Amino acid sequence: MAWDDIKRQITESDVWQSMFRHGYEDTPRNRILMVSGNVWLHLHPSKVRRHAVRMRFTWCMGGITFLMFLVTTVTGIYLMFYYRPTAEYAYADMKYLEFDMPFGMLMRNMHRWAAHAMVIAVWLHMFRVFLTGSYKPPREFNWVVGVILLVLTLLLSFTGYLLPWDQLSIWAVTVGSNMARATPFLGHEGPGHELMGVNPIYDARAFLFGGGEIGPHTLLRFYILHCIFFPLVTSLFLAVHFWRIRRDGFSGPPL
Amino acid sequence: MAEEQAALQVVPGAGKRIEVPIRKAQGPGDDKVHTWPYLVRSEFICAILVTVLLIVWSLLSDAPLEEPANPTKTPNPSKAPWYFLGLQEMLVFFDPWHAGVTLPSLIIVGLMVLPFIDINPKGNGYYCFNDRKYEIMTFFLGFHILWVSLIIIGTFLRGPGWNWFWFWEPWDVHKVEAMTAVNLPYLMGVRNPTLDFIVGGALVIGFFALGTAAMYWWVVRLKGREFMKRWGGVRFGITAFLFLNMWGVVLKMLMRHLFAIKYIWVTPWINI
Numbered sequence: 001m002a003w004d005d006i007k008r009q010i011t012e013s014d015v016w017q018s019m020f021r022h023g024y025e026d027t028p029r030n031r032i033l034m035v036s037g038n039v040w041l042h043l044h045p046s047k048v049r050r051h052a053v054r055m056r057f058t059w060c061m062g063g064i065t066f067l068m069f070l071v072t073t074v075t076g077i078y079l080m081f082y083y084r085p086t087a088e089y090a091y092a093d094m095k096y097l098e099f100d101m102p103f104g105m106l107m108r109n110m111h112r113w114a115a116h117a118m119v120i121a122v123w124l125h126m127f128r129v130f131l132t133g134s135y136k137p138p139r140e141f142n143w144v145v146g147v148i149l150l151v152l153t154l155l156l157s158f159t160g161y162l163l164p165w166d167q168l169s170i171w172a173v174t175v176g177s178n179m180a181r182a183t184p185f186l187g188h189e190g191p192g193h194e195l196m197g198v199n200p201i202y203d204a205r206a207f208l209f210g211g212g213e214i215g216p217h218t219l220l221r222f223y224i225l226h227c228i229f230f231p232l233v234t235s236l237f238l239a240v241h242f243w244r245i246r247r248d249g250f251s252g253p254p255l
Numbered sequence: 256m257a258e259e260q261a262a263l264q265v266v267p268g269a270g271k272r273i274e275v276p277i278r279k280a281q282g283p284g285d286d287k288v289h290t291w292p293y294l295v296r297s298e299f300i301c302a303i304l305v306t307v308l309l310i311v312w313s314l315l316s317d318a319p320l321e322e323p324a325n326p327t328k329t330p331n332p333s334k335a336p337w338y339f340l341g342l343q344e345m346l347v348f349f350d351p352w353h354a355g356v357t358l359p360s361l362i363i364v365g366l367m368v369l370p371f372i373d374i375n376p377k378g379n380g381y382y383c384f385n386d387r388k389y390e391i392m393t394f395f396l397g398f399h400i401l402w403v404s405l406i407i408i409g410t411f412l413r414g415p416g417w418n419w420f421w422f423w424e425p426w427d428v429h430k431v432e433a434m435t436a437v438n439l440p441y442l443m444g445v446r447n448p449t450l451d452f453i454v455g456g457a458l459v460i461g462f463f464a465l466g467t468a469a470m471y472w473w474v475v476r477l478k479g480r481e482f483m484k485r486w487g488g489v490r491f492g493i494t495a496f497l498f499l500n501m502w503g504v505v506l507k508m509l510m511r512h513l514f515a516i517k518y519i520w521v522t523p524w525i526n527i
Contacts, residue, residue: 034291044294047287053294057382060301067302071309091323098320109313117309119338123398126366130394133378133387140370147366154338161336170324175343176335179355190352191525214326250294 043242048250057132061125065153066238068118072156073231075111078103083163085223087216090165115157122153142244145237152234159226165219173222174214180205331415331428340409341402347417348507350526358504362397365497372490397501436517439510455520459527462506466499467492 010016011023022033032046051057082101083093097104126146129135135143162173181187185196186204193203201212210217288294335343345354377386384391412419414426440454471491475483483491510516520527 028289031289031291035289035295041291041295044290046290048290048294050286050288051381053288053297055297055301060297063298063301064305067305071306087324094320105317106310106313109316109318110309112318113312113316114309116337117305127394127398130369131382131391132380134380135370136373136376136379137370143370144367147363150366151363157338158336164320165324167321167324167328167330168319170326171330171333172336175333176339179342179351179359182351183356184352187352187356190356 043246045246045250052250059124059128061121061128065118065121065125068114068121069234069238071114072111072118075107075114076227078107079111080227085163085220087165087219090163090219094164094166115160118153119157122150126150139244139248142241142248145241145244149234149237149241152230152237156226156230156234159222159230162214162219162222163226170214173218177205177208177214180208332413332417334409334413337406337410340413341405344405344409344413345504348504348511352525353527358500361497361500362402365397368493368497372494374486374490393498393501396505401501401504436511436515438518438521439516440519440521442514442516452520452522455518455527456522459520462503463496463499466502467495470495470498 011020021037022030024030035041035044035046079097082097082104084090094108097108099105101107129143129146158173158176161176162169181200181203182190183204184190185192186198187193188198188200188203188205190204198204200206206212208218208221209215210221334340342354342359345358348354349358373390375387375390377383378390411422414420414424414430415428416430416432418430418432420426420430438451438455439458440451443454445451445454471483474486474491507516507519510519518526
């Protein structure tokens with residue numbers, strides 16, 4: 001049987017046609033179906049402005065931020081298989097991961113560098129959106145969502161910083177969280193703390209740490225925030241962010 | 256909405272499908288290309304390149320892992336993650352409640368209100384400096400000069416004891432810095448604690464009051480009264496407050512670095 005016959009038999013079968021509704025022919029109709037008929041690609045409009053596609057206009061930074069989010073999700077799930085968020089095991093698991101697990105070190109490196117790259121990319125994305133005035137009507141609200149996503153990116157990165165449970169991580173998180181005890185009214189060293197009756201084991205930082213000092217309870221708390229809470233919240237805001245871009249049109253003057 | 260409903264009502268015959276264009280692109284902006292392949296192609300290539308770069312970076316350089324956590328052994332210097340070092344550097348100039356809580360909150364809120372206080376319709380969807388000089392310069396000051404350069408200072412120029420070390424200086428744990436900083440009223444010759452409080456308060460409140468007045472005068476001179484009316488008191492007030500806070504940070508940094516001034520206003524509750 002000729003190759004074309006086999007191909008036709010497959011692509012004309014009921015099973016194939018139940019999954020794929022159009023082919024790859026380069027026709028205007030098909031180009032639109034490619035985007036509108038695909039659950040992932042339909043985040044795009046089917047047409048975009050010519051100038052907005054150019055790399056020197058878009059910088060691709062929003063896309064890179066999202067790519068970094070996906071990379072950290074995939075590598076993060078891999079790391080979760082080998083990591084236990086307890087003071088006894090966390091550091092030992094890091095060593096095990098680095099020296100004994102196949103691709104453990106590479107996965108850890110990719111997770112960490114992608115997280116750093118995500119912070120930088122999200123800043124550059126914000127800078128580009130500012131420069132092209134893309135927060136102006138009708139996209140004001142999406143800029144606000146973007147600022148929330150920026151904060152979530154920093155929180156994701158910060159909560160992950162503690163997990164290796166080495167000197168670098170606990171002291172960086174200690175320094176970073178010390179600010180919380182100076183929160184006006186809610187921190188035990190902040191102005192107005194007398195009025196609220198807060199103390200070192202009952203204030204904003206203790207809420208964050210799960211106790212008066214950084215310890216095993218903090219590790220578990222940060223682990224859950226890092227692996228479940230913030231990724232979920234970030235995904236929700238990402239959905240809103242993308243939906244709004246789709247609705248308000250990709251870069252360029254308002255539709 | 257009313258138009259849409261009207262359009263739906265005139266659809267002849269039940270079950271018949273018609274397509275009603277909601278908004279039609281027109282004019283010079285109507286220069287569209289298909290997303291597939293033109294945009295998807297760029298995204299795909301970009302994703303591959305970035306992934307390759309990331310893998311190469313991860314093969315060449317290992318993520319740090321130091322000794323096991325030891326709450327009894329504080330390293331010197333102890334630094335926050337690099338993206339927060341701008342805020343840690345602020346601790347040199349301000350008390351923790353301000354550097355660690357108030358300023359970051361102002362940054363976040365300030366960024367969020369940006370689209371609502373900027374009513375300039377120009378510069379939407381294209382790069383242009385001349386259409387929005389002041390917006391771009393302000394963003395540049397906040398993002399590049401303050402945020403990024405403070406991170407660089409915090410990362411590379413701050414050593415043990417959070418003392419300043421130039422790039423070529425070794426980090427000496429025993430470096431002694433004379434604590435010569437005094438408060439601004441003291442420097443002005445005010446030695447009485449009550450008067451000190453009044454002078455400091457007058458300076459801080461005066462900075463915001465005079466700053467707001469100067470900004471009002473400047474905007475009216477530059478853009479005219481008509482613009483100020485359109486901009487409105489609330490937008491102007493928020494903008495002036497955020498703008499003056501930003502310059503206040505710069506001013507306080509300069510006063511500390513150049514004249515060793517610690518606080519401007521000392522009160523029993525807060526110091527500024």
